[in-house]
Amino acid sequence: MTADTNTSMASTQTPAKERPRPAGMTSRQREALAGYLFLAPDFLGLLIFVGLPMLLALAIGFFDVNGFGTFNFVGFANYQRMAGDPLFWQCMRVTLSYVVMLVPGLYLSGLGLALLVQRTNRFNTVMRALFFTPQMVSVVVIAVIWQFFSGDKIGLAARLFTSLGMPGVSILGNPSLALFTVVFVSVWFLMGFYMLIFLGGLQDIPQQYYEAARIDGATPRQSFWHITLPLLRPTSFFVLLVSLVAAVAGSQAFDLVYVMTKGGPANSTQMMIIYIYQQAFQYSAFGYAAAMASILVVVLLALTGVLFLLTRGGRFDFE
Amino acid sequence: MNSALFTRSQANTVRLVWMAVAAILALMTVVPLLYMISIGFKTPTDVFQPNLIPKTPTWNNYVYVLTAVPFVRYLINTFVVSVAVTVLALWFHTMAGYALARLRFPGREAIFILIFSTFLVSLPVIIVPLFILVRAMGMLNSYAGLIVPAIFNAFGIFLLRQYYLSLPRELEEAAVIDGAGYWRIYWSVILPLSRPIIAALAILFFLANWNSFLWPLTVAADDKLWVVQVGIANFKSQYSASWNYIMAASTIVAAPMLILFVIFQKQIMESIKTSGLK
Numbered sequence: 001m002t003a004d005t006n007t008s009m010a011s012t013q014t015p016a017k018e019r020p021r022p023a024g025m026t027s028r029q030r031e032a033l034a035g036y037l038f039l040a041p042d043f044l045g046l047l048i049f050v051g052l053p054m055l056l057a058l059a060i061g062f063f064d065v066n067g068f069g070t071f072n073f074v075g076f077a078n079y080q081r082m083a084g085d086p087l088f089w090q091c092m093r094v095t096l097s098y099v100v101m102l103v104p105g106l107y108l109s110g111l112g113l114a115l116l117v118q119r120t121n122r123f124n125t126v127m128r129a130l131f132f133t134p135q136m137v138s139v140v141v142i143a144v145i146w147q148f149f150s151g152d153k154i155g156l157a158a159r160l161f162t163s164l165g166m167p168g169v170s171i172l173g174n175p176s177l178a179l180f181t182v183v184f185v186s187v188w189f190l191m192g193f194y195m196l197i198f199l200g201g202l203q204d205i206p207q208q209y210y211e212a213a214r215i216d217g218a219t220p221r222q223s224f225w226h227i228t229l230p231l232l233r234p235t236s237f238f239v240l241l242v243s244l245v246a247a248v249a250g251s252q253a254f255d256l257v258y259v260m261t262k263g264g265p266a267n268s269t270q271m272m273i274i275y276i277y278q279q280a281f282q283y284s285a286f287g288y289a290a291a292m293a294s295i296l297v298v299v300l301l302a303l304t305g306v307l308f309l310l311t312r313g314g315r316f317d318f319e
Numbered sequence: 320m321n322s323a324l325f326t327r328s329q330a331n332t333v334r335l336v337w338m339a340v341a342a343i344l345a346l347m348t349v350v351p352l353l354y355m356i357s358i359g360f361k362t363p364t365d366v367f368q369p370n371l372i373p374k375t376p377t378w379n380n381y382v383y384v385l386t387a388v389p390f391v392r393y394l395i396n397t398f399v400v401s402v403a404v405t406v407l408a409l410w411f412h413t414m415a416g417y418a419l420a421r422l423r424f425p426g427r428e429a430i431f432i433l434i435f436s437t438f439l440v441s442l443p444v445i446i447v448p449l450f451i452l453v454r455a456m457g458m459l460n461s462y463a464g465l466i467v468p469a470i471f472n473a474f475g476i477f478l479l480r481q482y483y484l485s486l487p488r489e490l491e492e493a494a495v496i497d498g499a500g501y502w503r504i505y506w507s508v509i510l511p512l513s514r515p516i517i518a519a520l521a522i523l524f525f526l527a528n529w530n531s532f533l534w535p536l537t538v539a540a541d542d543k544l545w546v547v548q549v550g551i552a553n554f555k556s557q558y559s560a561s562w563n564y565i566m567a568a569s570t571i572v573a574a575p576m577l578i579l580f581v582i583f584q585k586q587i588m589e590s591i592k593t594s595g596l597k
Contacts, residue, residue: 032424034501042415043430045471049449050437056448069454116341123338129584130345132591133352136576138530140548141569144555145355154560159367188348193591200592241439249441255532259552273443280447281537289447297444304439 054297061291066284078291088292090267091275092299094179095248098271099303101183102247107239109187110194111232115224117195118202128199132192139189139252143259146185147172152265175268178261182269186256190246194239201235202228237311244307248300249273272296352573359567366562380567384554390568392543393550400465400535400546401528408470408524409517416479417509421491422501431480438473442533450537464538465546469528475520478593482516483509519590522583526576547572 025033061079064072082088113131117124134142149156152173161169171177205228213223229236246252254273257263263270263278272292280289358366359380361373368374384390418424419431442449449468458464490512494504510517532548539545545553551568558564580587 028423031422031501035418035422035424035427038414038418038422038501038505039430041411042471042476043434045411045467046434046437046473048452049468049471050440050445051433053445053448053452054440056452057445060448060451065451069451113344116337116344124341127341127345128588129580130349132588133349133577133580136526136580137352137573138532138548138551138576140530140532140551141355141573144551144565144569145351147555148354148358148562148566149351154562156367188351192348196588196591203592245439245441249444251442251531251533254443255548258532259555276443277446280450286447286451293444293447300439300444 057290057293057297059290060287061294063287063290065286065290074287078288079295081288082292082295087267087270087275091270091272094268094270095272095296095299097179098183098253099244099247101180102186103240103243105183105187106190106194106243107236109191110198110239113191113195114198114202115228118199128192128195131195134189135192139255140259142185142189143256146181147260150181172261173265175266178265178268182257182260185260186253189256190243190252194243197239197242198232198235201232205231233311237307240307240311241304244303245300248303249296272299352577355566355573356570357566358562359570361563363561363563380563381571384564384568384571388550388554388568389542390547390550390571393545393547394571396465396544397529397546397548400462400469401525403462403466404469404528405521405524407466408472408475409521411470412475412479412520413510413513413517414505415476416483417505419476419480420483421509434473434476436473438477446533446537453538458538460539460541460544462544465535465544468538469531469534475524478520479513479516482513486512516590519586522579522587523590526579526587529576 060071062073062075064074064077117127117131147155150171152158152170155170155172157171158169158173161167171181209227209231210223213227218226249272253271254277257269257271257274258277261269263274273296276289276292276296279285279292353371357371357373360376360378361368361380362375362377365374415434419427419434453459453464453468458467486509491504491508494508499507530548531546532552535546536549536552539549542553551565551572554568555565
């Protein structure tokens with residue numbers, strides 16, 4: 001996001017050397033043509049498989065689409081249905097609760113781990129690798145593993161409770177605990193990734209600042225509040241933005257909930273992205289699903305906007 | 320509190336305490352994965368025992384998973400799809416990154432911002448229209464349907480562009496003076512120079528595609544085209560309490576990536592570290 005400054009510098013350098021010109025083109029035209037051709041595969045691909053679906057999501061919300069792909073224009077009917085659908089509101093609540101717990105959870109755990117293993121030595125290198133290991137494993141497998149520990153009736157915890165004379169006590173089968181479990185597993189799985197991002201940010205803080213502060217008699221705590229945290233702000237912004245998108249509409253959140261709970265028990269982990277998927281691919285309500293997806297985009301944009309306002313776009317030029 | 324007020328032994332104690340905290344947390348991160356591997360080697364009666372080393376280790380679970388379920392087929396599908404996506408994505412992204420970093424043409428900045436803005440679009444948001452689109456193109460239940468939509472992502476283009484901006488221009492200029500065309504420069508100057516970043520991105524792309532679930536689940540209903548992640552999820556719902564089989568299957572799926580991590584740990588972690596906002 002801050003990369004644009006480099007480009008403008010690069011583009012003012014070195015005019016192209018004179019070269020034989022085929023087909024009467026100037027070297028400038030040849031360069032432009034080459035640029036478009038080199039960009040074409042990716043540009044067209046992104047246009048067709050990301051840009052177009054994004055626009056279609058808004059359009060399809062106004063149609064009733066059956067399983068055979070017949071479109072009937074229905075105006076705002078899908079949106080009206082949403083207002084009266086208690087499950088839609090439940091999904092909104094679950095999604096927002098997940099965001100409110102996951103985003104700070106990832107920020108604190110990522111930063112905490114990064115500070116814990118910040119110094120480069122052999123011990124910390126091993127620790128970093130261990131923290132990062134779950135990232136290598138697919139979310140589907142992670143979900144399966146945690147089902148083993150916390151699953152209703154079939155899990156280790158359920159067995160333990162039964163052997164302690166408390167049959168029927170369950171973690172993932174308990175509506176008031178299931179979402180916390182999903183948040184816990186999400187943090188457990190993702191914290192190694194955010195630790196690395198924070199380590200990258202910490203690396204960029206010049207050591208001289210810390211040395212100067214130490215000479216001035218600053219305590220480690222003071223250096224943290226007055227050097228580390230302010231200089232980490234671009235990294236913090238990136239982490240908050242990425243974790244926000246991941247919490248509202250991330251594929252990993254989908255995979256985890258879809259395999260671990262399918263939205264249950266009693267819809268306590270039913271997130272928007274799961275509900276959208278079920279409406280589309282179990283009930284063939286493509287129009288309704290698309291309408292909800294466009295509402296989700298609005299929610300995402302609003303939350304991103306709040307984040308931008310709170311952090312002033314991660315630039316913090318008031319400093 | 321000034322740190323100089325600590326005596327040397329106190330400072331050492333503090334350090335040891337923090338090292339112990341790190342070690343305990345690291346153990347918490349890895350132990351669940353170790354149990355996955357362990358249970359894959361356990362007999363059904365041993366599954367819920369807390370011992371990490373199986374009492375009577377057995378290969379039977381693996382034999383069962385690989386013979387009674389078409390798991391080998393899923394593995395081949397996943398491998399084919401992941402390799403195809405990785406190779407095509409690296410080819411397209413290096414070209415795009417080169418054009419955005421080095422060639423001058425009208426609209427370059429606008430195109431870059433447009434590409435970059437797709438960075439925040441996640442698959443679950445566009446899954447419905449993408450499915451309808453891919454169905455209309457006749458690519459449901461096909462390798463093309465699994466591969467093509469997975470190629471395009473702004474993240475790789477962005478990283479490559481940054482990398483090319485940091486390369487010294489002189490390296491290409493010699494080729495320009497020799498009268499080389501843009502394709503020659505890309506192929507015989509830029510690509511060889513990109514080897515380190517291509518290696519890092521290749522690992523990341525392969526990993527992401529090996530582990531991806533939502534799109535393969537959506538586009539391929541035909542179980543001949545299933546990838547391992549879809550296979551595992553389905554296996555899980557069929558054999559809900561046969562943890563020894565499920566964990567053996569999970570271990571087969573996770574093992575290649577864990578082995579890759581042991582070998583390329585440094586490169587993988589380094590490339591993630593630099594992917595943050597800089």
